[in-house]
Amino acid sequence: MNWRHKDLIDLDDWTREELNLFLEQANYMEELLNRPIKKVPALRGKLIVNFFFEPSTRTRVSFELAEKMLSADVVNWSSSGSSVSKGETLRDTAWTLEAMGADAVVIRYGAVGSADYLSRKLKKASVFNAGDGTHGHPTQALLDLHSAWKKLGNLEGSRMAIVGDVLHSRVARSNIKAFSKMGVKVILSGPATLMPTDIPSLGAEYDPDPRSAVKDADMIYLLRIQKERQEQGLIPSLDEYHLRYGATEELVSLAGKDALVMHPGPINRRVEIASEVADGEQSIILKQVRSGVAVRMALLYLCLGGVRN
């Protein structure tokens, strides 16, 4: 097999065939999570730097676990007290990383395009985007795809409703790309103040009413509501948001018993999701977390092995 990607900035240039092969590889990686000894030597000797300039717990921990299970050497470089907070530019940081001999850099950074920029500055090392501003969060999309695919099988012709703050969501943007590529129809819903203006260009449709948006959906994907959105005047109150757009048992029942409830985490109970739904039988939120490790292992393995020009 010839895996042509060295970096993962976003999923624009991944084909459906590549996604299918990737999901299968992630499945085999997930098998490892069930073993008594979870570590394999595949990336022994590779140095991976986790470069996190925005708060993140699950993405960073998930990447770190994946790296350790493949026996890579891991260095965590995060914002507080680092040279970037002392005024070093991203370009100088990139060169520093290269001088240290990093084979891969996982980057989360507030500015859109930062992962792409870093990948252009680094000649040898792979770059994995763990979130760049509101642009993209491709490994989240891959893990969402993997957990949905495991439950539903072939996703062609299925429907996904994404409800919440799409405007500020890099998760939504990456997910629309990934799921549409697999033949899923994506419907966005939420308050108009939290919707981007370019919905058709994203490849999705907008339905202001979450009740009709989730009807016949095979997947209901809730986005996290940041508390600041209320202060910014984008939503009247968290309680009111919950009543109109929150995933209550009533809202989920409109989609049917087999619909999956998904959330990228961390969840705000009684804001975008009711506790009964989050902990209910249709929720695959914890399966998504498990898929996260498997998917990141598959990514590191495929992009870091082999000889490349």
Add this chain to the structure above:
Amino acid sequence: MPQEKALVMTQQDMFRILKRIAIEIVERNKGLDDVVLLGIQRRGVYLANRLKDLFRDIEEVKVPTGELDITLYRDDIPTLLEQPVVHSTSIPVDIAGKKLILVDDVLYTGRTIRAALDALMDLGRPANVQLVILVDRGHRELPIQADYVGKNIPTSRSEMVEVRVTELDGEDKVVIIERNEV
């Protein structure tokens, strides 16, 4: 296109050889108690299944049979031009204390078996590990040898030994192929 140079095993040869190996395994282990078969992905998996069927026919015993993928244990991942894809590993029983019969198609440098042993040790602690090989073609780079050998075939490094199985390749046979100059 690589040239098929010689046919070294027909379907009938393959069946006879596997049957002989099955009997050797029963003899050496004084029966099939605690024996577990483990085929190495990919063609070893099918050969292990053949042995399982033979045990069923000859001894009327159902031997637990699994598959082992060694890709993540290879020592040559950073030097390969094409990234090897990972296949399934499934072990049917707890291997602790079992007599583990590893099955692979060709024994060449010995590196696959080294990787398989590492993978096995991470999965449990068998009482012993025995190795079944359909074709031993020489050129070992590690001190590894098989307990049961189908056939020794001296080869040069420019040749390839290709084991074909019906399940994957539509036919059962073993051929030697001359690698073309690259």
